[in-house]
Structures are given as structure tokens and as C-alpha cells.
Amino acid sequence: MSTQAQTRPAILVDSATHTFKVNRRNFVDPDIFEAEKEQIFNRCWIYLGHASEIPKPGDFITRKVAGRGIIFSRDSQGAVRALMNTCPHRGAQVCRESKGNSKSFQCFYHGWVFGQDGALRSQPGEASYPVDFKSRDTSRMSAPPRFDGYRDFYFVCFDPDAQSLADYLAGAKEYLDVICDQSDAGMTVVAGTQEYSIRANWKLLTENSIDGYHAATTHASYFDYLMNTTGGFVVGDPGNVGSVGLDLGNGHAVLEYPAPWGRPVARWIPAWGEQGKIEVDKKRAELTEKYGEERARRIAQLNRNLFIFPNLVVNDIMAVTIRTYYPEAPDYMVITAWALAPKEESAWARKYRLSNFLEFLGPGGFATPDDAEALEHCQRGFRNARELQWNDISKGMNKERPRHDDELQMRAFWTQWNKLLFPATAAARQSSAA
């Protein structure tokens, strides 16, 4: 990294004056972009996929994860696996389909065939290789250095020495639990993948995904729509009982707050009619029986925007979405989003869930395109970063318990980001604060 990047602070924090500022250089500097690859994407646990995407033995999907090609698959015994999608022979990408079902993977370049576990099964011209060639470690397709899952969410990590996934997830585990506990049979990713892009730095989407402050203005037209469908909903203040923003450790964060909109699990709105009321009330009663009134209320009535460092968002709002995103340049990111739903839910609930999803979320929704516009205009604003260096994310620092529409979540992200990118600076600040 350039000397300038090393000597000028990336964030400015002063708790005495409730100051938390982020240098706009962090969003535009090519050196920062390169350093993030090494210090963040090569070291953190990164989301690969959900077990429900490969339900049957032999199912596989191929996915780009932190720049690498990965095969995510289920073997004949039902075990979930990950393989680096590259041939040990000459490096070609082995599997070229986005998804399918297969007992083996064949590299088309020279015809090497690999089992679901990556072991070399056969190669043309075997007689020209030593007898033990197939059993050598260097002849097989390799798993990523680390691979593990939590409640069907599977992650890879390219740092062999990284802490365990369970330790890494820290306080985020409990929120994944709350989200997954809305189903007895388990959650499933619904078919259909939203793949889109934003001409902005990837960290702007981290901030935006856990930003409870922007909704009333950025999404004014969505709230107009909501008024037309549900009626009586008060913009900007859906009540604040239980509204909170939390630092979950290791850069993860969550905001939790009462839902102003309908939730298939389980908050009814008049627009869903009588059948909807029967379904939603039944689900709510089941939750209460299983988890007790308090946790059932939390599962059913509260929204959660959960951020798992560095680039996974699981938003349990008017529907549940999994969203992951990667920088391809300092000012361009690609985003992939899925809908997550209880496996056992009725056709009615699935239909309303997906309808709910689309009215807010995704590149054709009534809200997400306006988020994208806001992020792109931040990126444009950063053209003035040489003269005007600092973003402010101090909202709520003067409170003991910041609300969901404060900015503690973003401070949690940036503190961890700074620790990973500038360990010396972060350590110095910690010791001077102590």
C-alpha cells in the first residue's frame, strides 16, 4: 500500500466528542481495493451457499466466491462438500455448468475425471503415468482450505489458520437461530436468483443493508405504496419497543425493530384477507407453543437486518433475503440475492412471501433501485474526496442503547474493517484508549 494510505487515518474515532468518521478514500483508492482482497477476502469466512440449494445426492452448483471458482455439492452419501473448481493437471475450470447433478466431474481439456470428493478417477493415457499417480494429493481437485456450515449456511475460508466458523460468527449465530427457528422443517432457498450490480464501492452496500436511518426519505415512494395497500401505517415511526442496533462481534451487526409491514411469519395485514389471517394466526400459535410468548413475538413481529462480516446480509423483513456482494473494482460491485423461506409453508404463504419480497426488494422492487441510486451518488460525491474527506456515522453515539435507526451497526463494521486493514493503527488506538 502507498505511504499515504499507511500514514493517513482511514477512520477517526473520538468517543468523548461522539465522533466517528470514515475517510472517503476508503471507497475510491485502488490500493485499498487491493489490500481488501488480501486482508479481508483471503482471510475471513465467506458465504458459499445454502444446503437447500443442493438437496439431492449428486446435486452441485458452481459459484464465484471471493474471486475463486467453487463447486458446492452433495455427494452420494449426502455429505455437503466444496471443491476449488480448477483442474490439478493444467488449471482449467473443470465444471462449466451453473448447476446440475453428477456422480463425477470431467475436465474437458484433457479428459481427466474426478469423483465427488475430488479424487482423480481416470485420465486418458494412464499407462504414461506412474502407478501411484492417481492417489497422489497433487492429482486431485482440492477443497478450499476451510469449509464449514452453521444451520445450513455454508462458508469457505482461504486462510488455513483462521478461527473456527462458530467462533468467527460470534453473536451472529443467535440471530441466524432466530431466523431459522421460524421453520420446523428447515429453511429453503426458493428457485430464482437475482443477479445485479451497482456502480459503487461494495462497502456502501454493507452500510445501506443495515441502515435504518435512510428509509423515510430514500424509500418515500415505497411507503406511499404501503399506505395504499395497508392503510394506517405511520411513516418513520413504526414504534420503538424492542428497536435496537447491536454490535455482534468480529464486525457483524444487526438491527432489530418492529415490522411496519406484513410478515408471512407471522404478522398479518388487512391486505392478506381472511384466509391470510387464519394462516398467519396458526403459525403464530405454533411458534408460541414451541418457543413461548416472548421468543414467538420476537420471531413473528420483529424485523432483523443481519450483517455478517464482510459481505453477507440476511434480512428477515417483509420476506427473508440472503444477499452477498463482491467488489470488482473500487467503484463497481456485483450482487447476488435469494429468497429464503420455511420448507413447509403453504402455497398461500409462499405466494404472499414472494409478492412481499418483490414489492420492496431486488432490482425490480419499489425500494432497492433507489438504494442503488443513493449508493451510486455517494460514489459520485466521493469525487470531491481530496478536499472533503470524511463521512460521518456518529448517529446514536450519545445513547446507551442505540436504536435500529442509529449508526452503531456501521461503526461495528468499520471498526473491524480498520482492524484488518490497518492492524498497527487499530492497536495503537486501543492502547491509547485503555
Add this chain to the structure above:
Amino acid sequence: MSTHDRSRIEDFLYFEADLLDQWRLPEWLALFTDDALYEVPCTDLPAGASPDENLFYIADDRFRLGERVKRLMKKTAHSEFPHSRTRRIVGNVRVRAREDGSLEIGSVFTTYRTKDGNTDLYFGSAVHVLQVHDDSYRIRSKRCLLDGDGLRPSGRLSILL
């Protein structure tokens, strides 16, 4: 008139495209029947997928399509304010009569969108189901099947296809 007259149907599709290019969205909306559907599936779904069971980009009934149009006429639809400029080219029109008297129209489209110095391309095919209405047609459903790998780099479907 012959409901199978392709040139008349082409005129109708060109008229529809022109209304969109001119951002005359309420007039465009008036082309749709009261029970109309407007759908854009994700690009990894089969052509006949149902939005009740699969995640789409857009699956509007007539009410939500009306709300979409209302939204796009407001300043607070930030992603389309100021409005982007668009140009649609429609072609390869094929007409198939359906048993209920409506017409199924297959076509292909390329749509360019320019805003803030970026020009994006949307391309794919469309299926309209048209009802013969007086001397013209009304749209009962319109499904646009995008051919790109998702929405990259166009990023969003803030315009109507």
C-alpha cells in the same frame, strides 16, 4: 379487421414502445386490462416458471403495475429522477391465435437506457397476450424474458421493459 394481421399487431407493439420511450406511462398503463399481469422472471428460471413458486425480478398484478407507474411519475422514485432516456427496438413478431380468442404475440426487444453518463442494454424476448378490443388491442399479460446473465452491468429494472 383480421385479428391475425401481423402489421396491425406490430403497429400496436411499436405504439406501446413509443409510449414508454416518451415516458407517457399512464397512457401505457391504459393499454392493459384490469386483470393484467406484467412479469420479468430471473434469468436462471425456465420460461414458464410461476411467480407464486419462484423468485422473479418483477411479478405485478394490475394493482401493483398501477402503483409502479404512479411511483415512476414521482420525483421520489429516485432511481428514475431525473428520468433516464430510453430507446426500444421491437422485432421478430410472431402471432398465434389462442382458443379463447386472444392472441399470443412473441417478439424480441433491445432496450437502451441512458442516465448519468452510463448507457445500459436490456435484451430478450417478450410474450404478450392480447385481447381484441374495439378496433385495437388490450394487453392481458406481458412477460419479458431477459437473455443477459442477470442484470449486469445494467444493475436494475427501474424502467419498464
